[in-house]
Amino acid sequence: MGLQIDLHAKLKEYFGFDNFKGNQEQIIKNVLAGNNTFVLMPTGGGKSLCYQLPALILDGTAIVISPLIAxxxxxxxxxRSFSASEGVAHFMNSSLSKSDILKVKEDVLSGKTKLLYVAPESLTKESNIEFLRKVRISFFAVDEAHCISEWGHDFRTEYRKIRPIVEQIGKAPIIALTATATPKVQHDIQKNLDMQDAQxxxxxxNRSNLYYEVRPKVDPTKDIIKFIKNNEGKSGIIYCLSRKKVEELTEVLCVNGIKAASYHAGMDASARSANQDKFLMEEVNVIVATIAFGMGIDKPDVRFVIHYDIPKSLEGYYQETGRAGRDGGEGYCLTFYSYKDIQKLEKFMQGKPIAEQEIGKQLLMETVSYAETSLCRRKVLLHYFGxxxxxxxxxxxxxxxxPKKEFEGKEYLIDALNAILEVKEKFKVDHMVNILLGETDSMIKSYHHDELESFGVGSEKNVQFWNMVFRRALIANYIEKDIEQYGVIKLTEKGHEFLKEPKDFMLMEDHNFEESEEKLQEKGGVSALDNTLFAILKDLRKKIAKKNNLPPYVIFQDPSLEDMCTNYPITLEELANIQGVGSGKAxxxxxxxxEVIKQYVEDNEIERAQDLVVKTVANKSKFKVYIIQNIDRQIDLEDIASAEGLTFEELIKEMEAIVFSGTKLNIDYYINQILDEEQQQEIMDYFMEAKSxxxxxxxDEFEGDYSEEDLRLMRLKLHSKHGN
Structure with missing residues (x-):
């Protein structure tokens, strides 16, 4: 238990957070225990904290291998903004001068530096390997680990060399992290880093705050301008596949009075980085970019991500849309799609090695099926990630x-599954579709598949229809893809059972994107709390950020500002209790x-929540003394209520007034009669993790397993124990 209390204290001390997110705590404990660790966590889930906190706690320096200088x-x-010592973190890459590198090495060797970021290219340099052999290394962190796999959306050959170099430098545990990996990519990463034993x-x-929409690409530029005008002042990223399109679109947006800037690999480095800074500092609202933009970006309040062109893979799409709403606020992901773009992408692939073309086509087909599906987009996306x-x-x-209309599809599924068995589960979806349609291409002829019973049984339907059937079968887990021979489909146990005993299977017609559809309505935005103060604080944050040459969110994130706009802290002590601030930042x-908040509170004669709580709640319960005395004597709550002529509901209200005004009530003796230890723990865990x-x-969370009274009593216990 000691470790846990310690970890929470360290989290508060270094980062100003009260609680860990998701499974951060278990991950950190695993790293501290010196084990190999593999972390799959979506963007915005708090990946970097998983290696930053243990690096600050452990002896030695953590080596973080990361692909992007930005x-x-x-x-x-x-x-550095979290720590008093400048030397706590350094990076080593091609952008540093000789004297910079000497300074870095000095800090590392003196033990000041807890985190050293290196590019994989720098890691392969002989001189750097020599240097790192002299360093006490706490662990290696491999960030963006999907770069290792050819099936990942951002494959880099130098990532394949990490393991041998780690061997040369000296043994230390490895933590690999990625924000996107299909089961296939995950398998590749573990194999290549030789960490099959990793936990x-x-x-x-699932990023529940993101809204996904795919529109037909009829007049995308006009649609985009209209969308941005409807979301005035919000930050967004627009992705295009070509540099030319990036330049054109940026120009059109600027002419239309939208503050936009470009970002692509054809610009010189200083122009690129200047535009990135303008976006971070909120001098421009919109960045139009090729996919090169974004991995280096850690802006929590991007409110929309638009894909002018469909991405080459679903992993890329997930990574790019994942840059929206990282602070948990609104995130609108809008994609424009036309099949012509897919044909263009396939044309680009010609001339590449055959194996690469194969992989590229496979990945592209997944994207097509996502764009054209009528299923829940979340379901399709998450299924892709296993x-x-x-x-x-x-x-x-x-x-x-x-939603689209549904129809019964049992017969079609039977045809599809029988065809897979007929070819001994050795082929991919597109070949299966050709068999069912009765197409006689060279592959069908060479395997004599035109002699199968299944040949042509589905000829009255089209390619899109049969693709949809296979996709629905995949998501319903009647068939699966082989991990080793990616794309080959086999029946699952559930699929075999279905053939023995077929049951209802509902299908939906897919979108036909060739016919332009009705445009979908715009979705409403989020509003801050005290909007006037929020705007003032954002300006102040921008000013301080500029002075310190940092992005605004490094000063305070949006949720912290929103918290300030509810609680109006007017002393540093109160500010330290604001979400995500902590005493160091305060x-x-x-x-x-x-000072600004204090002035604002005085000018607008605002009664602050702190003052209000004290005034209104303190002496609210006129039965206060009686209730406290009887609870101390462990009298049954029902008896206390009836003696004072209260209903049980009224008694709980009185108890809440007592506890919320700062007095402890120990009602364990009563709760233990109605809930066992496990149930209490379950409710406690929920309240400890819940946002409110x-x-x-x-x-709703417990779906009615517990009565409202049970939950209110447990909330009383929680506030009594932790709040007072």
Whole structure:
């Protein structure tokens, strides 16, 4: 238990957070225990904390291998803003001068540096290997680990050399991290880093705050301008596949009064980095970019990501859309799709090695099926990453909000599964579709598949229809893809059972993107709390950020500002209790904030929540003394209520008034009669993790397993124990 309390204290001390997110705590404990660790966590889930915190705690220096110079600089700046010592984090890459490198090496050898970020290219240099052999290394962190796999959306050959170099430098545990990996890529990473023994921590890839929409690409530029005008002042990224399109679109947006800038590999480095900074510092609202942009970006309040062109793979799409709403706020992901773009992409692939073309086509077909599907987009996306999403309607994608009509498809599924068995489970979907349609291409002839019973049984339907049947079968887990021979489909146990005993199987017609559809309605935005103060604080943050040459969110993130706009902290002590601030940050950046808030509170005669709580709640319970005395004597709550002529509901209200005003009540003796230890723990765990202690939310979460009274009593216990 000691370790846990310690970890929370360290988290608060270094980063100003009260609680870990998701499975961060288990991951960190695994790293501290010196084990190999593999982390799959979506963007915004708090990946970097998983190696930053243990690096600060452990002896020695952690070596973080990261593919992008911009990303390193961001992370090093962020780490330094949390710490008093400048040398706590450094990076080593081609952008440094000789004297810079000497300074870095000096800090590392003296033991000041807890995190050293290196590019994989720098790692392969003989002189650097020599240097690192002299360093006490706590562990290696391989960030963006999907770069190792050819099936990943961002394959880099130098990533394949990491393991042998680690061997040369000296043994230390490895933590590999990626924000996107299909089962196939995950398998590749572990094999290549020789860490099959690693404990794997996989967070859900569901980003519930993101809204997914795919529109037909009829007049995308006009649509985009209209969309941005409807979302005035919000930050967004627009991805295009070609540099030419990036330049053209940026120009059109600027002419239309939208603050936009470009970012692509054809620009010189200084122009690129200047535009990136303008975006971070909120001098421009929109960045139009090729996919080269974004991995180096850690901006939490990007409100929309638009794909002008469909990405080459679903992994790329997930990574890019994942840059929206990293602070948990609104994130709108809009993609424009036309099949012509896919044909263009296939043309680009010609001339590449055959194996690469094969992989590229496979990945592209997954994207097509995502774009054209009528299924819940979340379901399709999560299934691609090996995760089942069981909700019938996610409520946050175009397909769930505007569903298509369903029809019975049992017979079609039987035909599809029988065809797979007939070819001995050795072929991919496109070949299976050709068999069912009765197409006689060279492959069908050479395998004599035109002699099969299944040949042509589905000829009255089209390619799109049969693709949809196979996709539905995959998601319903009747068939699966082989990991080793990617794309070859086989029946699962569930598929074999279905053939023995067929049952209903509902299908939906897919979107026909050739016919332009009705445009989907715009989705509403999020609003801050005290909007006026929020705007003032954002300006102040921008000013301080500029002065310190840092992105605004390094000073304070949006959720922290929103918290300030609810609680109006006017002393540094109060500011330290604001979400995500902590005493270090309050000391470092807080003074001007509390002064501005204090002035604002006085000018607008605002009664602050702190004052209100004390005034209104303190003596609310007129039965206070009686209740406290009888609870001390462990009298049954029902008896206390009836003696005072209260209903049980009224008694709980009185108890809440007592506890919320700062008095402890120990009602364990009563709770132990109605809930066993396991049930209590389950409710406690929920409240400790939940964003708020709202009873309605808790009731929904447990789907009515616990009564409202049970939950309110447990909330009382929690507040008594931790709040007072």
């Amino acid at each position: 990303l390193m600089k961001n992370q090093v700046d962020a780490m 794997v921590f996989k967070s859900s890839f 995760e089942n999403y069981d909700e019938e309607n996610c409520g946050a994608c175009d397909n769930c909000l505007f 000391q470092k950046y807080g003074q001007e904030f509390v 202690d709202n009873i309605g939310d808790a009731y």
